[in-house]
Amino acid sequence: MTTVPRFKRGVKFRFDTVRNVWIILAPEKLFMPDDIAVEILRLVDGARTTDHIVDDLARRFDAPRETIADDVVAALDDLSLRGAIQL
Amino acid sequence: MTPPPMGLIIELTHRCPLQCAYCSNPLKLDPPSSELATDEWLRVLDEAAALGVLQVHFSGGEPMARRDLEQLVAHANAAGLYTNIITSGVLLDAERMRALITAGVDHVQLSFQDSEALRADVAGGYRGGHAKKLLAAALIRNSGLPLTSNFVVHRQNIDRVEEMIALGEALGSERMEIAHVQYYGWALRNRNALLPTIDQLESTTAIVEAARARLHGRIAIDYVVPDYYAARPKACMGGWGQRFINISPSGKALPCHAAETIPDMEFPSVREWSLFDLWHDAEAFARFRGTDWMPAPCQGCDRREIDWGGCRCQALALAGNAAATDPACTRAPMHHVMATAISEAGETDFTIPRRLARAPA
Numbered sequence: 421m422t423t424v425p426r427f428k429r430g431v432k433f434r435f436d437t438v439r440n441v442w443i444i445l446a447p448e449k450l451f452m453p454d455d456i457a458v459e460i461l462r463l464v465d466g467a468r469t470t471d472h473i474v475d476d477l478a479r480r481f482d483a484p485r486e487t488i489a490d491d492v493v494a495a496l497d498d499l500s501l502r503g504a505i506q507l
Numbered sequence: 508m509t510p511p512p513m514g515l516i517i518e519l520t521h522r523c524p525l526q527c528a529y530c531s532n533p534l535k536l537d538p539p540s541s542e543l544a545t546d547e548w549l550r551v552l553d554e555a556a557a558l559g560v561l562q563v564h565f566s567g568g569e570p571m572a573r574r575d576l577e578q579l580v581a582h583a584n585a586a587g588l589y590t591n592i593i594t595s596g597v598l599l600d601a602e603r604m605r606a607l608i609t610a611g612v613d614h615v616q617l618s619f620q621d622s623e624a625l626r627a628d629v630a631g632g633y634r635g636g637h638a639k640k641l642l643a644a645a646l647i648r649n650s651g652l653p654l655t656s657n658f659v660v661h662r663q664n665i666d667r668v669e670e671m672i673a674l675g676e677a678l679g680s681e682r683m684e685i686a687h688v689q690y691y692g693w694a695l696r697n698r699n700a701l702l703p704t705i706d707q708l709e710s711t712t713a714i715v716e717a718a719r720a721r722l723h724g725r726i727a728i729d730y731v732v733p734d735y736y737a738a739r740p741k742a743c744m745g746g747w748g749q750r751f752i753n754i755s756p757s758g759k760a761l762p763c764h765a766a767e768t769i770p771d772m773e774f775p776s777v778r779e780w781s782l783f784d785l786w787h788d789a790e791a792f793a794r795f796r797g798t799d800w801m802p803a804p805c806q807g808c809d810r811r812e813i814d815w816g817g818c819r820c821q822a823l824a825l826a827g828n829a830a831a832t833d834p835a836c837t838r839a840p841m842h843h844v845m846a847t848a849i850s851e852a853g854e855t856d857f858t859i860p861r862r863l864a865r866a867p868a
Contacts, residue, residue: 429681430614430653432589438511438559445589447614447655447682448729450513450561503727 511559526632528858541757556586584611596643622670687733702852740817740833747795765820
């Protein structure tokens with residue numbers, strides 16, 4: 421939980437104003453992360469740890485911290501497998 | 508209304524220092540005098556971003572043969588487009604690498620002809636080319652960009668696929684593509700010398716699977732299989748007129764890079780059409796879009812929105828009709844031509860090198 425997730429080289433995360441969705445752009449592929457992943461990715465800045473991200477989301481969304489932590493860890497693992505971030 | 512395209516493939520030029528016999532460019536290459544000017548490409552990039560394109564792939568020919576590549580990348584980047592360069596690397600030096608980084612390039616895909624320098628140089632028809640590619644790979648890696656190394660495999664080099672993967676690994680690739688030749692253009696003309704045997708295909712597939720398992724989590728390997736041995740066709744371009752626009756050096760907007768081989772179609776030029784208008788209104792983009800156009804084996808097929816009927820250009824080339832089911836599909840009436848092609852392969856080792864000056868008969 422003290423790791424600092426960051427975007428992998430060659431990966432961009434940006435808002436697509438034509439489709440009104442957040443989008444991950446990567447070498448030879450792109451995909452639209454789900455709503456939970458978007459909230460997490462907006463906090464991935466190469467400085468915040470996973471713990472910090474969980475704290476921030478727990479403050480903003482009225483949910484138990486453990487639940488948020490489970491969601492964040494699962495989402496980060498998935499995004500890492502899909503080549504968007506490194507942990 | 509048709510959803511906007513995701514990707515734009517820009518064939519900046521058909522000029523290329525290499526002469527690979529497996530090139531998928533058309534036999535009739537666009538001459539340099541016909542190429543779009545810088546300001547025309549700049550307008551196309553603006554129109555692409557406004558239309559909803561997300562990624563732009565600078566291709567060719569050799570895109571680095573255009574001296575304005577850096578300017579176009581910078582413009583695309585400023586418009587919010589993800590920029591990818593598909594290059595042979597032989598024109599990449601330290602100065603141009605710096606310029607591309609300054610321009611904001613996101614990714615470079617570097618192609619290799621073989622794992623061995625001499626064989627690679629013969630395949631590309633360019634002495635010293637392989638050595639330049641090794642330098643290009645180092646320049647790309649040292650600049651901080653992720654590297655995708657692309658190995659195109661065929662009958663004459665496929666037995667070294669293990670060495671190719673080892674080379675890609677040694678170069679520090681983050682991704683590798685082991686891509687069987689796609690038989691269009693020059694590659695189709697040279698098919699008898701290039702199409703691998705079933706034994707070659709099976710041993711290559713096994714090697715790639717083993718490498719994938721070994722490199723899992725470190726290097727992703729994309730593996731493109733040849734249609735000729737497939738049971739189902741590829742979803743060419745993610746469906747005709749659905750995800751991509753390909754623009755030829757002279758500015759023709761194409762739903763598939765080989766589309767100009769279809770004789771009775773008129774393709775809109777970006778000199779006369781905006782990208783928005785041609786995407787939504789051009790007959791060429793509408794003709795094979797979706798499922799309405801499909802012939803019998805595709806209509807009612809549970810895979811019609813997965814394969815989208817395969818490739819129209821391959822249907823034309825192999826079945827003689829662009830509106831037929833792609834013969835790569837086992838359900839296609841003309842599927843038997845694939846077996847014929849396989850049986851004819853290997854009758855020759857001779858290939859016609861890809862050249863701008865003359866098109867073979």
